[in-house]
Amino acid sequence: MRDILIVGAGQAGLQLSLSLKAAGYRVTLMAAKTPGEIRDGWPTSTQAMFDPALETERAYGLNHYDLVAPPIRGLHVMLAAPPGNLALQFTAPLGKPAFSTDQRIKFSRWLTDAEQAGVEVIYQPVSPAYLEALTKQYDLTVVAAGRGDLVELFERDPERSPYEQPQRGLAVAYVHGLAPDPSWPEPHVEFHAIPGLGELFVIPTLTRTGPADILFWEVLPGGPLDVFGEDEDHLQTSLNLIKENLPWFHERCADVRLADDKATLQGRFTPTVRKPIAHLTGGGKALGIGDIVIANDPITGQGANTAAKAAHHYLRAIVEHGDKPFDEEWMTATFESFWQAHGRAVTLWTNGMLQPLPPHAQQILGAASANPAVAARFAHGFEDPNDLLSWFADPAAADAYLRSL
Known part of the structure; x- marks a missing residue:
């Protein structure tokens, strides 16, 4: 042995x-x-x-937690341009649920x-x-x-x-009290993109205090959203950014509170x-x-x-x-x-x-907002990123795929 x-x-x-x-x-x-x-x-x-x-x-x-964690049914992608306005959105269901514990x-x-x-x-x-x-x-x-x-x-x-340096500042809060997405009440990951400034991910999860959500900011270092500090009220800072940049999401945050007294995280790495x-x-x-x-x-x-x-x-x-x-x-x-x-x-x-999306990737996201098959394939890429290399990552392959629809 x-x-x-x-x-x-x-x-x-x-x-x-x-x-x-x-x-x-x-x-x-x-x-x-x-x-x-x-x-x-x-x-x-x-x-x-x-x-x-x-x-x-x-x-x-x-x-151990598949039967008790919220089953994540897919992704809801939303694009703010400029901040404060919802410019594009689509839902992308997964073939089988994901889980976050x-x-x-x-x-x-x-x-x-x-x-x-x-x-x-x-x-x-x-x-x-x-x-x-x-x-x-x-x-x-x-x-x-x-x-x-x-x-x-x-x-x-x-x-x-x-x-050679961090590309995002990271700020996380595990919270209770977030109201469900009225357009898709089932648990799913939300991706709120604010071009040139950063992203907010909302992830249904299971914590020791029960089902919860993760508010996860990825912000460009030195940019207007890079405001999280160790001495600040982390959750309030997050909610302020949501109110200023994602007002359609802020409406669901009235009862949000931290899941426990050690439910936050921030930092950055290369x-x-x-x-x-x-x-x-x-x-x-x-x-x-x-x-x-x-x-x-x-x-x-x-x-x-x-x-x-x-x-x-x-x-x-x-x-x-x-x-x-x-x-x-x-x-x-x-x-x-x-x-x-x-x-x-x-x-x-x-x-x-981590870079601005090239034109062909923007075209794919636009197509996903109108074509459920494109949205579903985009979601599948999170299960198998190798598939993304065959169409999402290459301009010629993306063009051929969109033409084939």
């Missing part, structure tokens, strides 16, 4: 730990926080997981599951020096910690990382793809997974989805490798095959969405 160390207890690290244990491996998981600390702490992200990623969880019985309750439950399944869970932060010592004790070390000192061990890949192997000073090597190697902006809602697909991909690669050594050649091949299968499409699409 092979011994595998996983450092980091987020989507990728926890899912890989639990699935490897189920496959018969000895697994040690290093987690910086206990289940209680995660559950009672601050949120670290937003999330909306689509069916293909959810299937990788269901395969190992990790879908506050990762504070999801990951705390998964950590408990891991302990009960026999994963050796060690609650301790890992420094680069400690990681060096740990790698000598295991057949394979996988780093899934997307924040902290370990990130610097993975070299930035300049060919896959076009940005979208970055890193090379998959950390070469440690003593000669050890570690393989990266999740945000530590592919950290995309959350504008396309793909972070948790990509991490789940990566955990599934790495699991299969480990099992198929049998008793052979997990050498650098295998590590590189495992990441590159995931990049080609999933990571590349997500990264290209996400980086493109």
